[in-house]
Amino acid sequence: xxxxxxxxxxxxxxxxxxxxxxxxxxxxxxxxxxxxxxxxxxxxxxxxxxxxxxxxxxxxxxxxxxxxxxxxxxxxxxxxxxxxxxxxxxxxxxxxxxxxxxxxxxxxxxxxxxxxxxxxxxxxxxxxxxxxxxxxxxxxxxxxxxxxxxxxxxxxxxxxxx
Numbered sequence: 324x325x326x327x328x329x330x331x332x333x334x335x336x337x338x339x340x341x342x343x344x345x346x347x348x349x350x351x352x353x354x355x356x357x358x359x360x361x362x363x364x365x366x367x368x369x370x371x372x373x374x375x376x377x378x379x380x381x382x383x384x385x386x387x388x389x390x391x392x393x394x395x396x397x398x399x400x401x402x403x404x405x406x407x408x409x410x411x412x413x414x415x416x417x418x419x420x421x422x423x424x425x426x427x428x429x430x431x432x433x434x435x436x437x438x439x440x441x442x443x444x445x446x447x448x449x450x451x452x453x454x455x456x457x458x459x460x461x462x463x464x465x466x467x468x469x470x471x472x473x474x475x476x477x478x479x480x481x482x483x484x485x
Contacts (some may be wrong), residue, residue, distance in 0.1 A: 332379070335378055336372055336379070338448070339372050340369065340372050340373065342374060343369045344365075346361060347361075347362055347369065350362045356476045357476075359475055359476075360475050360477055382439040385464050399403070412447070415446050415447075416443075416446075416447075419438075419442035419443055419446060422438060423438040429482050429484050432480045433479075436464040437460060437464050440461075440463050440464060441457055442458060444460050445457075
């Protein structure tokens, strides 16, 4: 038990437990429709954090014993081509995020989400699955719009031009 409390990961989870509890409590004075979403997120986060803490405390192995098995790993040097491919993938992801955010500013939520999901499907998906990726992008956009906009009454972002 004392070894578990010495772990930074366990303390971080305990702090998260208090933070999510605070978020749940802070949403109480909101009107009924406005507090459902923050309290739902806080409740799910609380449950997952408590489950993670329970797993940490119920595990039979000590964390130090788990770390002791790392001795025979080797340091792997990444070649220049792999490093450039990773950098290109990173820059493409940021470009998709920035373009979809700009589209969201100008055209609103629907344009932003379609460009976000569609852009990731186009750039990082396989070419033969293009129709499937675009279908998933449109379905996810509609699903998010109806769940958050219609069912939970979360106001969707309106664009400058829309």
